[in-house]
Structure formats: C-alpha cells, structure tokens
Amino acid sequence: MRIEEEYKKTGYFWLPEKEENKIPGILSIDDGGKIELEIVGHFDEGLKPLSGDDNLSRIIGHVEKDGLVTLDDCFYTKKNFSFGGISKSKVVVHKALSGAAWDKDEKVVFNTFSFSVDCLDEWVGISGIDVDNDWDRRTATIRYDPPEKIRMELKNGMTLEICFAYTLPGSPNLTEAKITQRAFFRLESENPRDLSDFTSIAFKITNLMCFAMDEIVSLKNVSATSSEMLRDGGNDKKYPVPISIYYQSIPFSEKIPKKTWHEMLFNFGAIKTNAQQMFNNWLNAYEYLSPALGLYFSTKAGAQKYLDGKFLALAQGLETYHRRTSSETLMDKDSYEVLVSEVLEGCPAEHLDWLKGRLMHGNEINLGKRIKKIIEPFKDHLGTSAERSKLLRKIVDTRNYLTHYSESLHDKSAKGRDLWVLCMKMEVIFNLHFLKVIGFADEEISRVVENCHPLKRKLKEI
Known part of the structure; x- marks a missing residue:
C-alpha cells in the first residue's frame, strides 16, 4: 500500500x-x-x-x-x-x-470499498478539464465538466465503478485558480460484506493494472463505508461514515512509477467497449490460474533477487499455466491404465512400490511439449520456425540445468545476457496469453503488439 x-x-x-x-x-x-x-x-x-x-x-x-x-x-x-x-x-x-471503533468480536463489514493505484489517471485517460487558449488576446478559458462514472457489474454480485474525484478553485484566487481530478475504483455490494471480500478483489484488480501498465503499481487511498454506520448531515439526511483503511497490501514497489499511455501494454481506451466482460474474465481467471498468475507477478515484483531464480519462476509459471488450461496427455486414460497394468505384472515384488511411483505421472507430457503448445497460438509474433524451436530448446535445457545441474547441459543452458533475454521472451509469452485470457481477439492482440513500445522492445530480442 x-x-x-x-x-x-x-x-x-x-x-x-x-x-x-x-x-x-x-x-x-x-x-x-x-x-x-x-x-x-x-x-x-x-x-x-x-x-x-x-x-x-x-x-x-x-x-x-x-x-x-x-x-x-x-x-x-x-x-x-x-x-x-x-x-x-x-x-x-x-x-x-x-474513523470508528468496533467491539471486541464485532465483524467488520462494508457496502463500499474505494481505492486507487499508481498511474491510474494515465491508464483511464479521461479528463473533464478543457483549456481554451487565445494566444492573440492573451486569454485562457478553463472549463470543468465532471466525467460520468463508468459502471460494471461483476459476476460475484458486486459492482465496480471507475469514479472521478475533483476539487475546484477556492477564493480568493488572485494568483492561482487550480482544478484537480483523480480517478479511483469503487466496489459496491448491496449486502454488507466482510472486509476481506473487498481486499481480495482489490488485489486482483491491482494485479490487472500491473499487467496492463507493464509495471508494478501499488494500492493507495483506500476507504470504505457501511450502510450500518451513518452520520447526521442535517435536514434529516444521513450520510455514510468514510473509514480510511491501512494494511500491507501487495504488490508494492518503493519507487513510485511514472507511466504514459504509450508505455503501457494497453489502456482503458483499448477495452472500454468491452470493459465489463474483460474485468470479469480477469477475476474469473484466478479461479483456475492463480498459481501461474502468482509466479508471473512474483517475477515482476522482484521477489527473485537473482536472474536464475526469475527464470525458474517463469518456467514453472508457464508449465503451471498449461497444466491449468489443458488436460492433454501422452495417450488416453484407458490405454495408459492398460499399459500400466501390463508393466506392473512383470515387475518383481520388491520393486513394485518404486515402479508405481515412477508410473504415477508417466502419462503427462513433458515441459518441451507444453512450451510448444503454449507458443503455437502466437507463433507469428515469436519469430521463424527455426527461431521458435531454438527458443523452446533453450528454455527446456536451461530449466533442466538449473534444476538438476547436470554437467551435460552446462554448455546448452542460457547464461548472463542470454538468460536475461530468455526471461524477456517468456514474459512476452505470458503477456500474449493473458491478453487472450481477458478477452482480446487475435486482431486486437496484433494491434497491441504493433503499438505497445515495451512489448515491441522485448519482441526485438526474439
């Protein structure tokens, strides 16, 4: 935070x-x-x-x-x-x-949860400020029309809004007239929910912003309200009491990032026609891709202090991603069970337990085939057939060397700058698949590849 x-x-x-x-x-x-x-x-x-x-x-x-x-x-x-x-x-x-005190065993529940993240204004790219300069007359007119809220229904029963807070010039304004605007997210639930329900969704949305901006951004300005906590506003009106909330949220970067829209993977303008579905797709992805997402974002947040640790996390993440999105095996289940029975029948009794352990995962495809399947949908963006084959082999050899440290793979594994480039290539594969996960069509992904400068820089290394 x-x-x-x-x-x-x-x-x-x-x-x-x-x-x-x-x-x-x-x-x-x-x-x-x-x-x-x-x-x-x-x-x-x-x-x-x-x-x-x-x-x-x-x-x-x-x-x-x-x-x-x-x-x-x-x-x-x-x-x-x-x-x-x-x-x-x-x-x-x-x-x-x-902002309030709860009793010893009283549950902390809210109806709304508001938060922002670093660079959110740049990502949203919507402003109600209009400046008209007349250079000949040396005059300027500043007008502000608050942007409309952007409302999205989430499949978990909550509503997500992109809102805009603003301040207008006070008085007297002899030397300065200042208008400010900031964007923020607002989660709302008709029924009161536990605070953890909101922080869980906020964490996933923050990670979506990290992915979209290709940068680690941090949660900030968190507040919540409850329909059960109201204050008197006069004229028989009551208003929710705003509660400021602080906790050690992740991801977090000590360095405050600065991003312009052209440095991002995509901004809100790229998804505004289908934003509701894309936010839901991302939140739903955590139901089956959580381990892979966690491994990817750990590498972005710098959890691995050394390059070989980052590589291993990315390799494991890609393997986990394929496991979670494909049930492909070497042979069909019935055929494999028949084969296992035949093999076990001829095994000496003293080696039976050992052989069963070996055969338990014997029907799974290896890492090389998994990486090949992952690369296939985006092969047009990942070089020629020969370059893709070299990339696949290098990932497998390097993963096997760093896992087992076999001398036979020492010269085949990537090191130094080659290992750094390999990590960037694996990030690109993740990026392309995550775009697909949230709902980008193939032609939209091609536009992202064409227009996103950070992604283009990574692809140049391929």
Missing part, C-alpha cells in the same frame, strides 16, 4: 470493553502499509511476564486529527515491564481502520 504522506500520530489506546484502562502511545504507518503502535507500558492487567499470550485481536484508539481508530490482528514485538520506572512496548498491527 502506498502511503503518500507521513502517518505518525499520538493518542490513547485501550482494549475493547476496557476503556477505563487507556494507555498513551504513537501510531505509525510506513510507506508500504507497515503499521506499528508504540505504547507506554502494556495492556496486561498487573504483571504477567510469563503469560506467553502476546496476541491482541483488537485495540481501540483515539488519535490526533483522525479521532477513533480500530487496530486489528495485533501482537507484541517488544513487551517491557517496569518496576517503578517508565517502559515502552511495541505492537505490530495488520489492519488499521480510521
């Missing part, structure tokens, strides 16, 4: 149903979403240095400016006991909800 402004606030904190035992402390949230609470003393009643129970399911607080805050899933990382002096303890917090 991106924390754009420093969050370090003092306040008083207590356990639910024990408000009389308030403890002063400082609540800090670092960029990335790491939350820590430093308190004077500890929440235990009396001295319990050997209790061993350092988990705190929920802490309530009242901090400067923000008011009430609820801290969930907490535990001590430092617990000091004083004998007449002042001691401090530290508590790690998994989630902070600023």
Whole structure:
C-alpha cells in the first residue's frame, strides 16, 4: 500500500470493553502499509511476564486529527515491564481502520470499498478539464465538466465503478485558480460484506493494472463505508461514515512509477467497449490460474533477487499455466491404465512400490511439449520456425540445468545476457496469453503488439 504522506500520530489506546484502562502511545504507518503502535507500558492487567499470550485481536484508539481508530490482528514485538520506572512496548498491527471503533468480536463489514493505484489517471485517460487558449488576446478559458462514472457489474454480485474525484478553485484566487481530478475504483455490494471480500478483489484488480501498465503499481487511498454506520448531515439526511483503511497490501514497489499511455501494454481506451466482460474474465481467471498468475507477478515484483531464480519462476509459471488450461496427455486414460497394468505384472515384488511411483505421472507430457503448445497460438509474433524451436530448446535445457545441474547441459543452458533475454521472451509469452485470457481477439492482440513500445522492445530480442 502506498502511503503518500507521513502517518505518525499520538493518542490513547485501550482494549475493547476496557476503556477505563487507556494507555498513551504513537501510531505509525510506513510507506508500504507497515503499521506499528508504540505504547507506554502494556495492556496486561498487573504483571504477567510469563503469560506467553502476546496476541491482541483488537485495540481501540483515539488519535490526533483522525479521532477513533480500530487496530486489528495485533501482537507484541517488544513487551517491557517496569518496576517503578517508565517502559515502552511495541505492537505490530495488520489492519488499521480510521474513523470508528468496533467491539471486541464485532465483524467488520462494508457496502463500499474505494481505492486507487499508481498511474491510474494515465491508464483511464479521461479528463473533464478543457483549456481554451487565445494566444492573440492573451486569454485562457478553463472549463470543468465532471466525467460520468463508468459502471460494471461483476459476476460475484458486486459492482465496480471507475469514479472521478475533483476539487475546484477556492477564493480568493488572485494568483492561482487550480482544478484537480483523480480517478479511483469503487466496489459496491448491496449486502454488507466482510472486509476481506473487498481486499481480495482489490488485489486482483491491482494485479490487472500491473499487467496492463507493464509495471508494478501499488494500492493507495483506500476507504470504505457501511450502510450500518451513518452520520447526521442535517435536514434529516444521513450520510455514510468514510473509514480510511491501512494494511500491507501487495504488490508494492518503493519507487513510485511514472507511466504514459504509450508505455503501457494497453489502456482503458483499448477495452472500454468491452470493459465489463474483460474485468470479469480477469477475476474469473484466478479461479483456475492463480498459481501461474502468482509466479508471473512474483517475477515482476522482484521477489527473485537473482536472474536464475526469475527464470525458474517463469518456467514453472508457464508449465503451471498449461497444466491449468489443458488436460492433454501422452495417450488416453484407458490405454495408459492398460499399459500400466501390463508393466506392473512383470515387475518383481520388491520393486513394485518404486515402479508405481515412477508410473504415477508417466502419462503427462513433458515441459518441451507444453512450451510448444503454449507458443503455437502466437507463433507469428515469436519469430521463424527455426527461431521458435531454438527458443523452446533453450528454455527446456536451461530449466533442466538449473534444476538438476547436470554437467551435460552446462554448455546448452542460457547464461548472463542470454538468460536475461530468455526471461524477456517468456514474459512476452505470458503477456500474449493473458491478453487472450481477458478477452482480446487475435486482431486486437496484433494491434497491441504493433503499438505497445515495451512489448515491441522485448519482441526485438526474439
């Protein structure tokens, strides 16, 4: 989670149903979403240095400016006991909800969940700001018409909206008149849902943005509302109380990315006519492609510090992708079962268990055939037949060498820059398949390949 402004606030904190035992402390949230609470003393009643129970399911607080805050899933990382002096303890917090207090066992449920990601304005590419310059008269007219919300129905019962927040010039504006606009996503459910339901969808949408922008972008500006939490707005009107939410979301990059639309794989304009179906296709893909997606995004987020680790994750990801999208085997199930029975009949009893283990996965196709099947739909973008065969062989030999370190494959495996280029080629294969997964037609994929500069650079290496 991106924390754009420093969050370090003092306040008083207590356990639910024990408000009389308030403890002063400082609540800090670092960029990335790491939350820590430093308190004077500890929440235990009396001295319990050997209790061993350092988990705190929920802490309530009242901090400067923000008011009430609820801290969930907490535990001590430092617990000091004083004998007449002042001691401090530290508590790690998994989630902070600023704006309200929940009871000890009360479920945290919401109806709406709003969030943004890095570079979302550039990806959406819609602005209500219109500037008309008259250079001859040295005048300028600025007009703002708020863009309409873009609404999409998700198959999980939620609604996803692309919304636009804005600020208009205040007064007096003698030297500056400023209009700002920012895009954000808004998930809505008619029935209250657990917070984890929303964060799960937000994680998948953030990954979609990472894929679309060909960059690791981070979640930010998260807030939620509930129909059960309303405040009086006057004139007999009630409004939902906005709750700011903080947690360590992934993916996260310390470096704030800067992307223009032509540096992205695709932007919203490329999918706007079929955006609802494409968002649903992506969310549905997690039902059967989650392991492959996880391996791909781990390489983009830099989880592997060394190039050979990145390569192995990509190779495993492609193999997993094919396993999840194809049930192809060497021979049909009945024929293989007959063959296994015949082989086992002639096996000495003392080797039977060993042979059964060997034959358990004997009907599966090997990595080379899986990669060939994966490349086939996009062969026109991946070089000549000879180049594709060389690519396939190099992936297999390098994977086998880095897995088994067989000396016979040492000279055949990719190393140095060749290994880096091989990783880029495998990323391209993933990119092309993910475009297909979310609903791009073949001719649309060809346009992406033609117009996307990052993808073209990777393809030049093939």
